[in-house]
Amino acid sequence: MTLEELNRIKQEHEKIVQVREIVASEGEKLAKETGYRKQVLVCGGTGCTSSGSKKVLDALHKSLKDNGLEDEILVVRTGCFGLCSLGPIMIVYPEGAFYSQATPEGVQRIVKEHLKEGNIVKDLLYKETVHTDGSIISLSETDFYKKQLRIALRNCGVIDPEDINEYIAVDGYQALAKALTTMTPDDVINEITASGLRGRGGGGFPTGRKWSFAKASVNDVKYVCCNADEGDPGAFMDRSILEGDPQCIIEAMAIAGYAIGAHHGFVYIRAEYPIAVQRLQIAIDQARSMGFLGKNIFGSGFDFDIEIRLGAGAFVCGEETALMTSIEGHRGEPRPRPPFPAVKGLFGKPTVLNNVETYANIAQIILKGSEWFTSMGTPTSPGTKVFALGGKITNVGLVEIPMGTTLREIIEEIGGGIPNGKKFKAAQTGGPSGGCIPAKHIDTPIDYDSLIKLGSMMGSGGMIILDEDTCMVDIAKFYLEFTVDESCGKCTPCRVGTRRLLQILDKITKGKGTMEDLDKIEELAKHMQLSSLCALGQTAPNPILSTMNYFRDEYIAHIQDKTCPAAVCKALKKYEIISDKCKGCTLCARNCPANAITGKVKTPHVINQDKCIKCGVCMNNCRFRAIEVH
């Protein structure tokens, strides 16, 4: 592969991809030149696949064939568009018509009315893209996309992740060519350092510095690793990048290899992500066959190749030393640092390990320069961050925003607010290692440092929105259950500490806690933060500490008033019949599994609190909303 060949492939394919980026009128002209009148992009990410995009795709192919359109319409299965709650998603270019929640039946109409006859099927479009006067607005103008800035996700939902030519068409492998043919390894590291890029896996360590340490370590064998063991429950950014744009990770790892002097790379990826694993393997095979991996890449004399290793379901393997121990074939237990991986990492050799999203920024920085990158975001956190927005929010999905965007913009504008008229209570970031940001800090700009200041952390990018129906003690307990399960057991502060914390929380949620327990939590947490071997144990108390800090009154309500204000903790729930509303229909009494409800026909019933097992059957059965829980 030479630069000339690369540019030739780019020219051959770029029009096809440009149709998806240009405004409709020009797009139509361009579309004609590509030989395809229209293009249909169907999301093949995990979210949309789960909601049935495979069936939609099959129906589309069949319907196109039935209508004799298969030669004029190009069908592309892409990665994630981001709006997962509206899947399966389908978009038709050059119009940019965005069909949400597509069904096989709907597809038949779209093929006939839109693709064949040229009339957009407006009632099947995503409603936000249809103006009140019936005109169609482009997807980038909708609330969900307007404030987003897609760098790491730039190709997700745009290109076919299983076709390397489409990646080349959007400047793919230009950065590797530039680095190998015009830059020294030091130039590459300096550019990355100047960009201020910080690790997107959560820690926020400067990537350029990490690379320079690994370069400075002298050894014949070095390794480049990619951490795709995305374990934070509720986070799926890395998966979406690997599913939507796997080539960009391969290119970035090769650049990292060149910078530090490594010739071998490993991608450690969760086995729970079958689609991502499959697409990455296809991408590696294609890159190899075209000479972007292998010997003497771009005639530079630089050799590099990549191997996939599957994780086996251990959260701790997201920690860098544990991840390397796992690749070595052992129990994924962390090792003490120092020595740091840049000195002694995988198989005892100097190793650079970066997260998927970090790598997804590399090629763009090399191509466009560090100044371009620092022009986005904040001075200490340049660039963008991808968040997996989930929980009690209207637009569940993947969003990429410039650092410094406020939580309010994310929730109210991009996320479309809280459903069912409920009130926003807190946003949880950083998963089991992070904390929550309460409603009073909703105007906080999101970057590494302000999140730490609030007692949370960036984490890998899971952002779970909680509404007034969420009990903060229960949420803390949920995360502690997680860390108890996932603590590897190697060091005592984490192994025993997490368990003790959980026991105390369990007591509190059952109404048996004391005020001294709160002091005990704080003391134990301090010891765990100081003495645990790895970040898992050091950060495990964060979900409790941060909820105790912002929602102490809820803890006190559980302890002193024996009530759960959000009516979540079962042991503290109390079901009561409002006698004014009760018609005496006896339905509740007949359905109560504990025979705890008594009363005569047509007279108000009463729940015997000693017998009640708090199952909620009475409330679900009541037709008069006469039963309340508090």
Place this chain on the structure above:
Amino acid sequence: MSEKTLFAFKSTSAQDEKLKEVIAKYKDVPGALLPVLQEAQGIFGYLPIEVQQSVADGLGISLSEVYGVATFYSQFSLTPKGEHRISVCLGTACYVKGADKILAELEKKLGITSGECTPDGMFSIDSCRCVGACGLAPVMMIDDEVYGKLTPDQVGKIIDSYIEKGGKSV
């Protein structure tokens, strides 16, 4: 050994042959144990002690090392799984949308708890942490099929549809 298998383990010669091939393929690869166990579980459905012993012998490492790895990672199971493997996502996004109620309903319906298998071997329930389909929370998977935006009252019907297909009763 604390993890007892419910049924006596019996392998076919085709399975044994396949395992031998896998071991031969990875024998000289550094860090071979994980991929070998992953493929072994693919062949046998789980990792009974007999299979662990074969892996240990084949790779020239101790059984205790194999057992240590097999029990460390949640992907590996030392007990057989049901014909239909149900996993309920208890990731954060699903949890705040009531995944615990889905799990409770399943356990009630099948009469087993998470981690167990029905006596007829038809269903097993496990909880898992995030399948990444957070847009559809709460979610459960039965084999490779994802069921999203679930409510507890849908659970029974879904299970019944598998029973009808399988023709066995729970």
